Amino acid sequence: MSAKGKLITLEGIDGSGKSTIARRLSSHPGFSDFVFTREPTGSWIGEAVDHAIHSDTDHLAELLLFAADHAEHISKLIRPSLESGRNIVSDRYSASRYAYQGMTLSGRFDDPLGWVRDMHRGWTIEPDLTILFDVDPETAVARCGSRGDKTKFEKIGFLTGVRENYLRLAEESSESFIIINAGKSMDDNEAEVIDIISSFL
Ligand SMILES: Nc1ncnc2c1ncn2[C@@H]1O[C@H](COP(=O)(O)OP(=O)(O)OP(=O)(O)O)[C@@H](O)[C@H]1O
Numbered sequence: 001m002s003a004k005g006k007l008i009t010l011e012g013i014d015g016s017g018k019s020t021i022a023r024r025l026s027s028h029p030g031f032s033d034f035v036f037t038r039e040p041t042g043s044w045i046g047e048a049v050d051h052a053i054h055s056d057t058d059h060l061a062e063l064l065l066f067a068a069d070h071a072e073h074i075s076k077l078i079r080p081s082l083e084s085g086r087n088i089v090s091d092r093y094s095a096s097r098y099a100y101q102g103m104t105l106s107g108r109f110d111d112p113l114g115w116v117r118d119m120h121r122g123w124t125i126e127p128d129l130t131i132l133f134d135v136d137p138e139t140a141v142a143r144c145g146s147r148g149d150k151t152k153f154e155k156i157g158f159l160t161g162v163r164e165n166y167l168r169l170a171e172e173s174s175e176s177f178i179i180i181n182a183g184k185s186m187d188d189n190e191a192e193v194i195d196i197i198s199s200f201l
């Protein structure tokens, strides 16, 4: 049986620049044998998620849609790719749920981040490495300003809480998280991410 691949996830608030770097890596010759993927996925469940995040869907229902999309992602792409020895870069993964739904569900549970993380236990596949694109929400929202696909999450107050949740996750799982200062230029962010992944592998 071939060696197991590694699962590397890119996380951060909206506008932190993850998708830009994922796109750049996917056309970089050093990453030609990697699988590039994202959450929400392009499956029909991902389309339902997209509907939820552009409407006033109940927050628990929204979490369950995101989690269903994650389960489908794992069974159709993540597990088979890792088992066949492929390395994966995923633009958003489970930590997005812990950080974002850890905010939307505040008031509904005592420790929403912990509750959402617990409901993934026993079936998710943990990333081998998470690169957290850390940037202040003012910069991130300004970057998102001009694009057309805005979600209800792209607000400074909300993203401030999401960022705090991400930093808590990074502190609690410091062995598998690396935080980068994503306030730099795209070229600098790309170079740093390539260095991190190359050293990790
Ligand atoms: N380092 C950067 N400096 C300035 N602008 C940037 C930088 N990185 C990305 N951008 C711009 O910011 C916007 C958001 O970038 P991108 O889509 O990569 O962010 P994201 O973190 O993936 O956001 P989301 O998760 O909401 O999709 C884009 O218009 C992109 O061109």
Ligand SMILES: Cc1cn([C@H]2C[C@H](O)[C@@H](COP(=O)(O)O)O2)c(=O)[nH]c1=O
Pocket (backbone or CB within 6 Å): 014, 039, 040, 053, 066, 092, 093, 094, 096, 097, 098, 100, 101, 151, 153, 154
């Ligand atoms: C996976 C996931 C995503 N979100 C949020 C984060 C973004 O605001 C949108 C969509 O993501 P994109 O990268 O901008 O396409 O959904 C979330 O709240 N929970 C999640 O699990």
